[in-house]
Amino acid sequence: MRSIYNTTRVLFALGLLFSLGQCDKTPEVTEVIPYNETNLDQNGGNWKTYVLANGSEIPVAAPEAAGSAAYLTELTDLKAKMAAATSDQKAIAQFWGANGVLRWQEIVRSLCAQYNAAPKAKDDGTYSSPDPTKPLELPRFPFANPPYASRAMALLSVAQYDAMVATWHYKFQYNRLAPYKNDSSIQPLIPTNDLPSYPSEDAVIAAASREVLKFLFPGEKEFLNAKAEEHKNSRLWAGANVQSDLSAGDSLGRIVANRIIAYAKADRMGQANNQAGVAALRADATTRGFTTQWTSRDLPARPPMLPFFGNVKTWNFDDATKVSLRPPPPPAVGTPAFETAIQELRNMAKTRTAEQWHIAAYWADGTGTPTPPGHWNKKAADLIYAAQYNEIRTARAMALVTTAMEDAGISCWDTKYFYLYPRPSEVDKSVTTSTGIPNFPAYTSGHSTFSGAGAEVLAYLFPASKAEVEAMANEASDSRIYGCIHYRFDSEVGLSVGKAVGGYAVQRGKIDGSE
Amino acid sequence: MRIKYLQNYFLLFTLCLGSINLSAQSPNDAIMMPRKNLCTLVQYTHSAWDTYWEGPNRRTNANLGTVTTQNVMLMFNYGITSRLNVMAAIPYVWTKTSASYLSPQDGVQDLSIFAKYQLLEKSVLGGKFKIQATGGLSTPVTDYVPDFQPLSIGSGANTASARAILNFTHQTGLYTTIQGGHTWRSNITVDRESFLLHDILYYGNEVPVPNVFDASVRLGYIKPKFQAEIWTDYFTGLSGDDIRYNDAPFPTNKMSANSVGAYAKYYFGRLGIQASYNQVYAGRNAGKSTTISGGISYFFHVGKKPAVN
Numbered sequence: 001m002r003s004i005y006n007t008t009r010v011l012f013a014l015g016l017l018f019s020l021g022q023c024d025k026t027p028e029v030t031e032v033i034p035y036n037e038t039n040l041d042q043n044g045g046n047w048k049t050y051v052l053a054n055g056s057e058i059p060v061a062a063p064e065a066a067g068s069a070a071y072l073t074e075l076t077d078l079k080a081k082m083a084a085a086t087s088d089q090k091a092i093a094q095f096w097g098a099n100g101v102l103r104w105q106e107i108v109r110s111l112c113a114q115y116n117a118a119p120k121a122k123d124d125g126t127y128s129s130p131d132p133t134k135p136l137e138l139p140r141f142p143f144a145n146p147p148y149a150s151r152a153m154a155l156l157s158v159a160q161y162d163a164m165v166a167t168w169h170y171k172f173q174y175n176r177l178a179p180y181k182n183d184s185s186i187q188p189l190i191p192t193n194d195l196p197s198y199p200s201e202d203a204v205i206a207a208a209s210r211e212v213l214k215f216l217f218p219g220e221k222e223f224l225n226a227k228a229e230e231h232k233n234s235r236l237w238a239g240a241n242v243q244s245d246l247s248a249g250d251s252l253g254r255i256v257a258n259r260i261i262a263y264a265k266a267d268r269m270g271q272a273n274n275q276a277g278v279a280a281l282r283a284d285a286t287t288r289g290f291t292t293q294w295t296s297r298d299l300p301a302r303p304p305m306l307p308f309f310g311n312v313k314t315w316n317f318d319d320a321t322k323v324s325l326r327p328p329p330p331p332a333v334g335t336p337a338f339e340t341a342i343q344e345l346r347n348m349a350k351t352r353t354a355e356q357w358h359i360a361a362y363w364a365d366g367t368g369t370p371t372p373p374g375h376w377n378k379k380a381a382d383l384i385y386a387a388q389y390n391e392i393r394t395a396r397a398m399a400l401v402t403t404a405m406e407d408a409g410i411s412c413w414d415t416k417y418f419y420l421y422p423r424p425s426e427v428d429k430s431v432t433t434s435t436g437i438p439n440f441p442a443y444t445s446g447h448s449t450f451s452g453a454g455a456e457v458l459a460y461l462f463p464a465s466k467a468e469v470e471a472m473a474n475e476a477s478d479s480r481i482y483g484c485i486h487y488r489f490d491s492e493v494g495l496s497v498g499k500a501v502g503g504y505a506v507q508r509g510k511i512d513g514s515e
Numbered sequence: 516m517r518i519k520y521l522q523n524y525f526l527l528f529t530l531c532l533g534s535i536n537l538s539a540q541s542p543n544d545a546i547m548m549p550r551k552n553l554c555t556l557v558q559y560t561h562s563a564w565d566t567y568w569e570g571p572n573r574r575t576n577a578n579l580g581t582v583t584t585q586n587v588m589l590m591f592n593y594g595i596t597s598r599l600n601v602m603a604a605i606p607y608v609w610t611k612t613s614a615s616y617l618s619p620q621d622g623v624q625d626l627s628i629f630a631k632y633q634l635l636e637k638s639v640l641g642g643k644f645k646i647q648a649t650g651g652l653s654t655p656v657t658d659y660v661p662d663f664q665p666l667s668i669g670s671g672a673n674t675a676s677a678r679a680i681l682n683f684t685h686q687t688g689l690y691t692t693i694q695g696g697h698t699w700r701s702n703i704t705v706d707r708e709s710f711l712l713h714d715i716l717y718y719g720n721e722v723p724v725p726n727v728f729d730a731s732v733r734l735g736y737i738k739p740k741f742q743a744e745i746w747t748d749y750f751t752g753l754s755g756d757d758i759r760y761n762d763a764p765f766p767t768n769k770m771s772a773n774s775v776g777a778y779a780k781y782y783f784g785r786l787g788i789q790a791s792y793n794q795v796y797a798g799r800n801a802g803k804s805t806t807i808s809g810g811i812s813y814f815f816h817v818g819k820k821p822a823v824n
Contacts, residue, residue: 025755113709114711114714117760138760139761299577352618357706358706361707362707365708367761368710368711369710369711370716378709425616433616434618437616
């Protein structure tokens with residue numbers, strides 16, 4: 001019996017040792033901490049907007065004076081709310097205190113990842129399609145593929161940015177001091193600054209983000225309403241805004257969002273999935289001499305992803321510029337230049353090294369991820385946190401990055417469906433891949449175009465990180481060759497067009513009044 | 516050669532949908548290797564499925580066709596004493612699909628080592644009742660890609676396991692075995708910036724792999740030269756999420772499967788030949804795989820006296 005006891009004890013010890021710290025299989029999350037915003041960007045209200053005419057276009061009524069009975073009542077209410085705040089509510093105040101703009105960017109990346117799932121084939125060989133009127137039925141609406149995600153992130157960021165410009169305009173017009181400046185008995189839970197508090201930038205961001213994301217992800221209305229409510233209330237629990245700061249902010253954010261949604265309804269995304277037009281696209285490409293055309297590698301053949309996304313309205317340049325950015329044709333299939341390119345992939349498929357596997361996988365950013373635009377969105381957010389930007393400067397940086405990203409997607413999709421160039425594995429089945437073959441033509445590489453644009457804008461915003469982001473873009477571009485889903489010329493040309501696209505956002509940044 | 520459970524056991528460590536059907540079990544484990552005896556086994560296994568469960572939903576996938584996993588495994592079992600055996604196994608695994616463009620995978624997978632201890636042996640009811648316990652560890656020995664489902668050759672996790680085995684063998688040769696085990700699996704590092712678990716996006720490349728519980732019931736007949744048995748087996752992940760809608764499996768998925776199988780072995784002196792068959796009939800986030808295997812074993816005696824089975 002003793003040996004049973006001993007053995008059992010050893011086995012239990014072994015098991016315990018191994019399971020220590022991993023009984024709970026929930027990954028740890030590193031939280032960002034609220035920081036002190038030193039630069040207030042007092043002239044932010046004059047910065048150049050995207051969709052609004054300017055920061056003063058939407059009227060915001062003047063607040064009650066600091067000495068007014070109404071305001072004093074608000075301060076009393078605020079102190080009561082702070083005193084009643086639970087530990088959970090205090091934690092929520094910290095969470096939203098660490099840059100509300102970026103919190104909503106986290107939400108859009110997360111939604112894109114969740115909704116990034118390709119519809120299933122039906123028994124009759126056709127594909128089910130997401131239904132915007134039943135967004136939660138499978139396949140959920142929307143299918144947040146890379147073009148969709150790039151547009152979602154751009155619309156959110158433009159709404160946040162235009163709303164922040166308007167907010168800054170009224171903050172410095174009315175100059176209402178923060179509650180803790182008006183009443184020294186208020187000890188806020190988050191770092192303080194000299195920014196005027198009316199209207200509340202957090203309430204504006206919450207409302208603008210909530211409304212735009214409800215438009216883009218109609219199945220998430222309850223979730224988004226709850227998040228926005230939490231964000232707004234966090235300012236009361238933190239002691240950072242009185243109720244009228246929040247109410248004015250909510251109203252302003254909502255109005256700006258409606259303007260962005262009106263823009264989105266007219267940006268031609270509604271026609272981007274016009275499958276009936278594909279035959280004409282193919283005929284046009286044939287007329288141009290591109291006879292070996294891409295066809296879907298999915299079984300059964302899947303309708304091409306957003307064949308008219310290339311027609312969607314760009315942010316930082318016009319349609320004529322888009323056409324001028326379209327690169328020259330790729331080498332015709334069968335020519336020596338083509339043979340060189342495909343031979344590289346034949347070899348790659350056979351001899352892919354561990355390092356090439358790692359790189360191809362890391363940048364794959366396929367279904368279930370926030371897509372390549374999300375990957376660059378996260379990089380931008382990390383750089384912004386490190387630089388401790390305030391909300392308006394954060395919103396500007398995110399708008400520059402994300403509009404460049406959508407422009408890159410539009411530009412690339414225009415090229416893809418102009419040439420309808422086949423994937424390597426279509427031409428030679430021995431070219432096996434380390435990642436799924438995307439359901440659209442090869443030339444040029446979308447990852448490369450997105451990454452070129454992202455790196456170009458981030459290098460402008462964060463010169464100290466130029467070498468790093470350019471190396472990232474090069475690696476992302478190469479990853480598609482390692483994965484054998486792109487020819488080298490797809491990646492190289494895509495990267496170079498991406499940089500040019502990003503250059504237009506940089507030009508805008510240089511004249512938007514923020515420098 | 517009495518270590519069949521080990522050869523099955525390693526399959527738990529592969530997350531490949533095709534490789535999960537045989538989990539830890541074996542009546543014969545209840546019979547220990549005699550002291551100073553070494554048994555070696557070389558075994559080939561072929562497992563394939565074209566139907567799988569995406570979450571609870573059974574489906575096929577024209578983009579995969581049939582997913583096939585093969586392996587050749589080398590195993591050793593040594594009797595330190597008649598009550599304490601140590602074992603080791605290492606497989607070479609090949610995976611492929613019939614329809615996709617995805618690169619086939621192959622390579623040396625995980626090294627497993629086990630110790631088995633006989634806690635009790637008692638003569639009762641015209642036979643013998645035995646209780647044994649095993650503890651095991653495994654670790655990947657090559658840099659294979661664990662996040663390339665369903666073609667990854669293994670889970671990439673380090674594991675530790677604990678297992679209890681109850682056996683009753685009647686003097687006629689009829690026997691029954693009930694066994695159950697728990698496997699702890701470490702987090703793994705994948706080549707991703709972020710990943711979804713339960714539809715929540717996490718940033719980082721350290722992914723939790725569910726721990727596993729498995730159990731089986733076996734009925735068989737054993738004589739010095741011959742053995743045959745049938746079994747039913749169940750295993751399940753103890754945490755984790757479902758395969759996402761129309762997506763590839765991911766290491767966080769909670770897999771489970773029920774299977775039935777049969778096994779036979781014949782000895783020619785020190786040489787043994789064996790074959791087995793296993794069929795998954797129900798599951799979740801798992802392949803409905805059919806598995807066959809065949810192997811050759813050989814006994815050595817390390818020391819003075821020749822091995823007697």
